[in-house]
Amino acid sequence: MNSLSRLDRRRASQVLLGLMTLFLASTLVFLYLKSSRDQTATYTQSRDLLRQLQQLNAQWDSEVLKARIAITHNYDPLVTPLTEMTRIGAELESRSAYHSAADLPVWQASLAAYRTAIQEKARLVDQFKSHNAVLRNSLAFLPTAEDDIQAHFNSIDDEGRLQLQSVATDTYDLLLSSLEFAQVTSDERAADILVGLGKLAINQQNLPLEFQAPVDILSNHISLILREQPIVNSLLERIAAVPVAERLDTLTTHLDQDQQAADLVDHQYHRYLLVFSTLLVVLLLYLAVRLLRSFAEINRVNRALQSANETLEQRVERRTQQLKDAQSELLDSARQAGMAEIATNVLHNVGNVLNSVNISADLVSRSLRSSKALGLGKAMQLINAHQGDLGTFLTEDEKGKLLPGYLNQLVDAIAIEQQGMSDELAQLNKSVDHIKDIVSTQQSYAGASTLLEPLEIGALIDDALRMNAGALSRHHVTVVKQYAPVPQMLGDKHRLLLIMVNLISNAKYAMSTLSEQARQITLTVQQTGDDMLKISVKDDGEGIPSENMTRIFTHGFTTRKEGHGFGLHSCALAAVEMHGQLTAHSDGPGHGAVFTLTIPLTLAGSTS
């Protein structure tokens, strides 16, 4: 319950933190965008465009004036400013996007006013070009036209010229007033020229035919000047009156105001940004303090952890030491156990041999008990009783006559008896020697205890049989020997004997349950290959169940009530120590078993 609410609280605080970060970031971005709009650049560019427009407009005006005073005949400069202004105007319009929504209509209205003005001016300039061109042409031609007429005057004779003197003067006056009219256009002068033209028309009728065409041309051109000059003048005035410059100024002013307003807003946002930045800095400082604190906390916890770690390490060390101690104790006990095992082994083997010793002693004592030597005592009693008449007794007495024969028989029997006992004692000696061997072998167990000596394997097996002879005869076991001829070999007599004694003893036990059947042990010796010897002990006993097959060689395994489970184990060990192998085979319970010892065959003559 408690942990759940803590989890909720943590999640909520995480969400809150995320939201706050988002809010702060977006505020920052918003303020940044607001305060760093590229308005100044746009403003500068727009101002630049307006300045160019103003300049072009001025240039246009000056070109109009140049054309007016006939400095140039080329009207291209009156076209190019307009082309440029149209282009720049379009560019300016495309830049109006940044104006605020409230501001945009005013700006666009100003732009529209400018467009109207420029169109009007373009129209007037086009008209000016047309009218000015013909006006300048006629004005330029006027003196020539007058010269043409004067030439005609000069070509006629003096009388005629005198007659036409006033006409010539009038024509000349007309020329002058027309030229003056071009400089100072006034209604009075216009009226003068009209009068002059009227006079010329009247004079023309009196002039000779060759004057007609030049005078026509002159009056045509003067009429044109009269017509066109006021138009050109008025066009110039109207062009000057077109408020292109004013519109441009309006736009400039507008732009300035706009920029000022934008600057104001910009400043405001800058201030906001400043305040916000300050807040952020304060927040950062607070967080830094928090961070330092957490850092200290972490350090503290770290130190605690470190000391705990150290304690733990010490404990682990202590525990490791304990474990080590326990292990060495275990090792010791294992060693002791090993020693006990060895002792058990030794005792077992000694026990086996002692059995033979016992049997031999028993036989000797039994022979002694039933010795024929007792008969000798009875014979002596008879002799002693007939001390005096010994001769008679021996020759006459029924009993005495039998005595020498009896004594002779007795001597033979005692001799046989002594032979048997001495044999048995020799066997006893042998067994005691075996015991000595076992003990000495076990004493030197740790060292290289393998003692190789030349031996006859058949004799060795017979020794083993003999060691079990008592038991075998007691149990009525028949021993079948199938010895292949094997040359004298080098071998560890003690180990081989140990193994064979054990195997024969086991076979005998295995058959102890058979009652009706004949009990038979088959001993086989055969050479396999060049250098291996196989000795097997086969019985017809109870056999080995397959589940025990894998366990029979392990230490402590036994199927006998009084068994200790060392026999086969020590046999297997001994076999391995001789670089050989002890294997068991059984066809199952009731089918008997075969134990086979395989050892390397080292011929006696091959080493030494």
Add this chain to the structure above:
Amino acid sequence: MSPVSTACSGFIFALCLGIGAPLAAAPLNEALKPLAPVPTLDPAKVELGRQLFNEPRLSANNSLSCASCHRLESGGADNQPFSMGVDGKPVTLNTPTVFNASLNFKQFWNGRVDTLQAQVEEVVTSPVEMGSDWKTVVQNLSALPAYQNAFSQAYPDGLNAANVQNALATYERTLLTPNSRFDQYLQGNTEILTTQEKYGYQRFKDYGCIACHQGVNIGGNMFQKFGVMGDYFQARGNPLESDLGRYLLTKDDEDRNVFKVPSLRNVAVTAPYFHDASAKTLEQAVDVMFKYQLGRNPTQEDKELIIQFLKTLTGEWVGKPL
């Protein structure tokens, strides 16, 4: 280094140049200006414009291309008084040359549009000229993958009406006729004109032709009333609506019979003359101009000189004289 010594060394350098090289002829400062070199434009657009210029799919029945009337091999116009429109009927005005059209301050005889793009727009949609509409044109062009590819390579937004106009206008800006003998004269090669032609130029200026025919295009930069010194249309007879000129556009009496002053470049090869093709020869045209525009009586000799001069205005197209 002081400014004075800089100036001195600059002067000496210029002097050395002057001695070292044959004196480069300075351009003459005249009211007539030599043709500017052909501008460097996007070759893809120019090529596209060239194809479109010869593309009959711009017209309603696929019968007319720009080149049908503006034949580059015959002066940039046809030699008909009036070209045939899409419906097989003649149009009302003489076809002006497409050469140097980009130098005119406005397009059409009455100057009703300011740009070449707008000119294309007018011609394509005019019922008596190409008689088509942009939707159809774009559709017809889109059917050809070659155009699709060319447009998408030349223009980011591919094939559309504005880009068709732009491509055509771009191509037309390259249709200049440089290297006329008079241009070479203006550029300083004063030997190129014969004495007669130089006299002709002198007469051209003296009689006041130059009042309207001046600038880089020798005309094409102003409007003028046809009939300043007399009523040409009355003399010609049979006044038509098309004779009203700009009046049709502005409805201003001031603009009655007012036309754009045409360029005199290549004038020798662009007969017939005037909006109504009423002058079949250059002589006739010059006569009309003297009588109705200048109000002068030139001598026969002066007229011939002027005509000789006018013939020096013929430029070159793709390296060959027109």
